[in-house]
Amino acid sequence: MISWTPLAVSGLALAAALAVAPAAPAHASPLHPVGTWGASADKVSGDAGAAGLADRSVRNLVHTSLGGSGVRITLSNAFGDRPVTFTSAHVGVAGEGAAILPGTNRPVTFAGSPEVTLAPGTEVLSDPVATSVPADTTLAVSLHVVGESGAITGHNLAMQTSYLSGTPGTDVAADESGAAFTTQISSWYWVESVVVEKPRRVKTAVLFGDSITDGNGSTVGANRRWPDALADRVASSRFAGRYAVMNEGISANRVLADSSGGQRGLDRFRRDVLDQPGVSTVVLLAGINDIRWDHADEASDLIVAYRDLIAQAHAEDVCIVGATLTPYEGGSRYSPEREQVRAAVNEWFRTSGEFDGVVDFDAATRDPARPTRFLPAYDSGDHLHPGDAGYAAMAEAFDLGLLGCDR
Structure with missing residues (x-):
């Protein structure tokens, strides 16, 4: 576990390249x-x-x-x-x-x-x-x-x-x-x-999840994952300069069980979220792989785990935003029975009041004519992951006010 302590060096922002930074003046804000x-x-x-x-x-x-x-x-x-x-x-x-x-x-x-x-x-x-x-x-x-x-x-x-x-x-x-x-x-x-020094009012937002947070289906090298699009939105908003964004998604990751996608979410949450420097908010988008691979036969299987993650975040005074699971009919391992579990999980996200906020990625990406599928323009082609336009729509659906809460 990394112990994050105040950095010893501060300096001037660059326009285009690295530069040697002078010491901060005595009146500068704590970093x-x-x-x-x-x-x-x-x-x-x-x-x-x-x-x-x-x-x-x-x-x-x-x-x-x-x-x-x-x-x-x-x-x-x-x-x-x-x-x-x-x-x-x-x-x-x-x-x-x-x-x-x-x-x-x-x-x-x-x-x-x-x-x-x-x-x-x-x-x-x-x-x-x-x-x-x-x-x-x-x-x-x-x-x-x-x-x-x-x-x-x-x-x-x-x-x-x-x-x-x-x-x-x-x-x-x-x-x-x-x-x-x-x-x-x-x-x-x-x-x-990669970590930098900022004034103490600046915080880290950690986006935690699976391949959809990881950006599977986006254009390689173009930085069009939904966390990238969110960072761009923050930079052009009244919140500019107030939040750094860390992408802690792992492709194929599950909440309840280890997999080829690494340790299960319950076990990596502290290392990948709570131990990050300056973290104030986490956005949780995870669970679709548990449903697809039958680790969650009922919504309650995931709800128990979500409550554990909420408790862990709140114990560290970290805000936690829940994100509804995106549609995937036509994708790998889809079935009507698994769709019922996804729908029940999403209903709990929307109505439980247990998160500090909720972003409805399901509503933002689904086809109104067939809500169990992506809107075709948002589909990467595998019916499980969004493409660039879908990730942009997710970021646009995120209320930037959710990055802060009153904890």
């Missing part, structure tokens, strides 16, 4: 960490996956929601089968392909050292880098791993192309050219979050 980007840790199955890497550099491309200073990253070996050693880490503003904008790639240290070893089941928080990063910007987090890494902890469904170096043994994490990164990958490796 604290918020999560500008996140991805829930699971065991990578694609690309290198369980085979691991040896003496290679990886360049993870990630997208910020909010700008800030005192940049930190977290690395995770939560699901590794052996210690993993990184001899260098860098963060810079991504350019074309695997390249980094000149002059922006900065070294990252851990307790003052450029090298860090993570035991299996552990994660590490970096020192703050004396830089600022812009909002709504793609960063390159580059790492060099030495020795055999074993099973890789990361995030399977990135919906973003990242890169691996082609020549083992050569550390190219510092290179701003992308020439050495010759292999494209579709997962994020080891990097779990």
Whole structure:
């Protein structure tokens, strides 16, 4: 578990690139960490996956929601089968392909050292880098791993192309050219979050769920998941600059049972939500996979779990917004019996009053002529996941006032 403490460095916002930041003046507002980007840790199955890497550099491309200073990253070996050693880490503003904008790639240290070893089941928080990063910007987090890494902890469904170096043994994490990164990958490796300093009035909103929060069906590399669209809405609203957004969805994840999509929601809620820096609000969109795979034969099976998550959030003074489950007739494992469970769960969401707020994604995405299906314009084509337009409609349906509550 990461212990989030106030960062030691502050600075000026950038327009387009990283820059050395001066110390904050004495009269500046107190600062604290918020999560500008996140991805829930699971065991990578694609690309290198369980085979691991040896003496290679990886360049993870990630997208910020909010700008800030005192940049930190977290690395995770939560699901590794052996210690993993990184001899260098860098963060810079991504350019074309695997390249980094000149002059922006900065070294990252851990307790003052450029090298860090993570035991299996552990994660590490970096020192703050004396830089600022812009909002709504793609960063390159580059790492060099030495020795055999074993099973890789990361995030399977990135919906973003990242890169691996082609020549083992050569550390190219510092290179701003992308020439050495010759292999494209579709997962994020080891990097779990990017954190920045902001005034204490700024908070983190964590969006928690499965593949629909993860963005399955959206355009790769375009940042059109519904959490991205929500961050864009916040930035152009009266709430601009007040909330960072972290996407903690995992494709195939379930609330009640572990799966190929990682630990069940009940077990990862603390790590992926409550332990995030500056968290004030969580949006819960989860349960459709429990229904599809018969872990929830009745609505009450999920309602008991939802009440557990509500209690966990409220015990930490975190607001929790419930999101109704989107339609999926025509999709994998649909049946009228399972549809009855989904409808009953959604009715409880709308009427129970147990959440601090509710967003009705079912109503926002369904076809009025056939409410058990997506509106065709919102369907990615598999009848289970929205496409870009569907994710945009979800974000538009979200009342931004739900990001805060009176807890």
